[in-house]
Amino acid sequence: DAKTTQPNSMESNEEEPVHLPCNHSTISGTDYIHWYRQLPSQGPEYVIHGLTSNVNNRMASLAIAEDRKSSTLILHRATLRDAAVYYCILRDLRMIQGAQKLVFGQGTRLTINP
Amino acid sequence: DSGVTQTPKHLITATGQRVTLRCSPRSGDLSVYWYQQSLDQGLQFLIQYYNGEERAKGNILERFSAQQFPDLHSELNLSSLELGDSALYFCASSVGAGGTEAFFGQGTRLTVV
Numbered sequence: 001d002a003k004t005t006q007p008n009s010m011e012s013n014e015e016e017p018v019h020l021p022c023n024h025s026t027i028s029g030t031d032y033i034h035w036y037r038q039l040p041s042q043g044p045e046y047v048i049h050g051l052t053s054n055v056n057n058r059m060a061s062l063a064i065a066e067d068r069k070s071s072t073l074i075l076h077r078a079t080l081r082d083a084a085v086y087y088c089i090l091r092d093l094r095m096i097q098g099a100q101k102l103v104f105g106q107g108t109r110l111t112i113n114p
Numbered sequence: 115d116s117g118v119t120q121t122p123k124h125l126i127t128a129t130g131q132r133v134t135l136r137c138s139p140r141s142g143d144l145s146v147y148w149y150q151q152s153l154d155q156g157l158q159f160l161i162q163y164y165n166g167e168e169r170a171k172g173n174i175l176e177r178f179s180a181q182q183f184p185d186l187h188s189e190l191n192l193s194s195l196e197l198g199d200s201a202l203y204f205c206a207s208s209v210g211a212g213g214t215e216a217f218f219g220q221g222t223r224l225t226v227v
Contacts, residue, residue, distance in 0.1 A: 032214065043116065043204050043218030044157065087157075091214070102147065102206075102216060103172075104157035 004088045009109040012078050020073040020108055022088030027068050032091045034102070035062065035073050037084040044087065044104070047073065083112045117141065118219035120205050126225045132193040135222045139186055139207030145169070146188040147208075147216060148180055152201035163188055164210065195226045 005023040012018045024033065035047040048055055048062045050071075055062040061074040075082055087107040117140035127133055139146050148160040159172035163182035174180075177195075182188045192199060202223050206216040 034214070038157075043118075043206070043221050045116070045218065046215045049214060103159055104149075106156055 004090060004105055006086070006088050006105065006108045008106065009111065011111045011113065013113045014080060015077050018075040018078045018082070018110065018112075020075075020086050020088075020110065021070065022072070023070050024088070024090055025069045027090060028092070030092050033062065033064060033068075033071050034089045034091055035060070036087045036089065036102070036104070038087070038107070039081075039084045047086070049091075078110075078112050080112050080114060083110055085109050116217040116219060118205060118207050118217050120203075120219035120222050122222060123220065124223050124225075126227060127195060129195055129197060129226055131195050131226075132191065133195065133224065135190040135192070135203050135205075135224075137188045137190070137205030137207075137219060139188070139205075140217055142209065143207035143217070144186065144210045145208045145216075146182055146186070147206040148174075148188070148190050149204040149206065150201050151204060151221075152198075155201075157204070160190070192224070197226050200224055200226045 032049050032051050034049040036044045037047050038044040048057055048060050050062045050064055063072045085107040087104050089102055119138040121136045125133055144165045147162045150158045150160055160174040161180050162170040166182050177193050180190045202221045204218050204221045206218040208216045
């Protein structure tokens with residue numbers, strides 16, 4: 001599985017934007033970039049995913065570098081509820097058609113200050 | 115609520131025992147995944163089933179086994195339990211092997227004493 005690198009922790013203030021970086025220098029052309037987050041005492045939840053173009057949904061935006069070797073998850077206006085561990089994961093398109101494991105790294109622990 | 119149901123929520127058992135964890139996927143989801151999360155290991159992928167067939171295997175011990183039944187619910191069996199097996203066990207489901215978004219249950223917290 002292609003590897004991702006994320007900072008261990010980040011801190012931000014409530015109602016401010018948060019940019020969570022992820023490096024994936026060994027990404028292949030068929031890898032999708034996925035983000036999940038895990039709130040305290042809960043199971044992980046899907047946030048967003050993309051392949052080449054930037055993506056937006058109701059939870060966040062995903063900005064993907066032109067060379068695809070890095071990406072950034074953007075929370076436009078952080079709330080206390082956004083405090084969680086955020087995981088950046090690569091999933092091979094080819095694997096999606098067959099075996100489909102989500103391999104989690106250590107993620108980034110995001111703290112939101114009131 | 116993700117729609118994925120795991121039972122029981124908590125389980126305390128002694129070393130050497132055997133337990134069964136149950137997962138009911140979201141309605142219509144054919145794929146089920148099992149994960150183990152302990153403090154020092156993070157989220158470890160164990161195994162995935164699609165429509166009753168094993169599709170992918172991760173770091174699952176030989177003492178652990180799983181199956182997916184015709185009604186699509188899945189069970190994870192853990193035997194000869196050791197103290198180190200104490201962890202949160204998560205189940206997730208998705209629409210199919212081709213699905214991209216997985217939905218996770220709230221987990222079963224297993225404590226081996």
